[in-house]
Amino acid sequence: MPDYERAAADRPLASVRRQGRFHPSRFCSKRPPVIAAGSRETLHQPPRHLLAMEGMHPPQIAALLDLAESYALLNRSGKTKRDLLRGQTLINLFFEDSTRTRTSFELAGKRLGADVINMSVSTSSVNKGETLLDTASTLNAMNCDLLVVRHDQSGAPALLAQKVDAAVINAGDGTHEHPTQALLDALTIRRHRGRLEGLVVAICGDVLHSRVARSNIHLLTTMNSRVRVVGPPTLIPSSIAALGVEIFHDMRAGLAGADVVMMLRLQRERMVGGLVPSAREYFRFFGLDAAKLANAKPDALVMHPGPMNRGVEIDSAVADDPQRSVIREQVEMGVAVRMAVLDTLSRGHGRNEP
Numbered sequence: 594m595p596d597y598e599r600a601a602a603d604r605p606l607a608s609v610r611r612q613g614r615f616h617p618s619r620f621c622s623k624r625p626p627v628i629a630a631g632s633r634e635t636l637h638q639p640p641r642h643l644l645a646m647e648g649m650h651p652p653q654i655a656a657l658l659d660l661a662e663s664y665a666l667l668n669r670s671g672k673t674k675r676d677l678l679r680g681q682t683l684i685n686l687f688f689e690d691s692t693r694t695r696t697s698f699e700l701a702g703k704r705l706g707a708d709v710i711n712m713s714v715s716t717s718s719v720n721k722g723e724t725l726l727d728t729a730s731t732l733n734a735m736n737c738d739l740l741v742v743r744h745d746q747s748g749a750p751a752l753l754a755q756k757v758d759a760a761v762i763n764a765g766d767g768t769h770e771h772p773t774q775a776l777l778d779a780l781t782i783r784r785h786r787g788r789l790e791g792l793v794v795a796i797c798g799d800v801l802h803s804r805v806a807r808s809n810i811h812l813l814t815t816m817n818s819r820v821r822v823v824g825p826p827t828l829i830p831s832s833i834a835a836l837g838v839e840i841f842h843d844m845r846a847g848l849a850g851a852d853v854v855m856m857l858r859l860q861r862e863r864m865v866g867g868l869v870p871s872a873r874e875y876f877r878f879f880g881l882d883a884a885k886l887a888n889a890k891p892d893a894l895v896m897h898p899g900p901m902n903r904g905v906e907i908d909s910a911v912a913d914d915p916q917r918s919v920i921r922e923q924v925e926m927g928v929a930v931r932m933a934v935l936d937t938l939s940r941g942h943g944r945n946e947p
C-alpha cells in the first residue's frame with residue numbers, strides 16, 4: 594500500500610462523510626478509487642476520479658479513447674473553444690516539475706471553458722510547512738471542481754480524493770501511475786494501427802522507477818496487447834512479471850518483431866545507488882538507435898513520454914525521424930485525452946459527444 598494510502602487508512606472518516614460523497618468501499622479498498630475500477634459500484638455510478646489505469650475495463654478505456662479521438666479531430670479543425678466546463682474551476686497542483694502534463698491540462702481545461710489555476714508549489718505555503726492535507730482542505734474551501742495532482746509520493750492523489758469534493762486526476766504519483774499518459778499513448782498507437790489488441794509493445798529502459806510503464810502495462814494488457822519490458826536487471830523488477838508481461842534483458846531479443854517501441858527516461862533523480870554504470874554504457878546496450886530499432890517490425894512506431902535524455906535512452910536520429918517517431922503526436926494527443934477525461938469527470942457520467 595502506498596505511504597499516503599496507509600496514512601489515510603488511519604484517519605477519522607468524519608470529514609469525508611460530511612462531504613456527502615463517501616463510499617465505504619472506496620475508503621476500504623486497497624486499490625485507489627479510479628474513474629471506473631470495475632466494481633459494480635463504479636461501473637454503474639458516475640466516475641468521480643481518475644487515479645489509476647489498474648482496474649479499468651476495456652469498454653471504459655475504449656470509451657475514453659473514442660471521446661479523445663473526437664477531441665483530437667476537433668483540435669485539428671481549429672474549433673477548440675467550447676463551454677462545457679464554463680463556471681467550473683480546474684486547479685493544477687503540481688508538486689513535481691512538468692512541461693507536457695501541466696500545460697496540456699491547462700489547455701484542455703481552457704478549451705472546454707473552465708477557469709484554470711496553476712498553483713505553483715514553489716511559491717505556495719507548502720514551503721512554510723503546510724501539509725498536503727491542509728493544502729487540500731484550503732483548495733476544497735474554494736470550491737474547486739477538478740483537481741489535477743502530481744506528487745512524488747505514490748498514493749498522494751488517492752489520499753486527496755478522499756479529502757476533497759473535487760474530482761481528482763492523478764497527473765503522476767511517485768513510481769505508481771500516470772494514467773493520462775497511458776491513455777494518450779494508447780490513442781496514438783490506435784490512430785496508427787487501428788487497434789491495440791494483438792500488438793507487440795516493447796517498453797524499454799528504466800521500468801523500475803516508471804509510473805508511465807506501470808500505467809501502460811495495465812492499459813495495454815487490459816486491451817490484450819502483448820507487452821514486453823526490456824532493460825538491465827537492475828532496472829526491471831522481477832515482480833513485474835505478475836502484471837502479465839514478458840521480461841527481456843537484451844534489446845535485440847526484446848525488440849524482435851515489435852509493433853511499438855516505447856522508450857522510457859532514465860530517472861537518475863529516483864535512483865538510490867548506482868543502478869547503471871554510466872550514461873555512455875547504458876546507451877550502448879539499451880539506448881534506441883537505428884541498429885537496435887532494425888530488430889523491430891519495419892514500420893514499428895517509436896514512442897517516448899518525454900522529457901527525453903537524448904544520447905542516453907534514445908538517439909536523436911531515431912527520436913526525430915518523422916517516418917518512425919510519433920513522439921510529437923503523443924504530445925498532441927495529450928491535450929485531446931485530457932479534454933476527454935475532464936469532460937467525462939465533470940459530467941459525472943459516461944460518453945459525451947463533443
Ligand code: CP
Nearest residue numbers: 691692693694898899
Ligand atoms: N510525460 C510527462 O509526464 O511529461 P512532463 O513531466 O513534462 O509532464
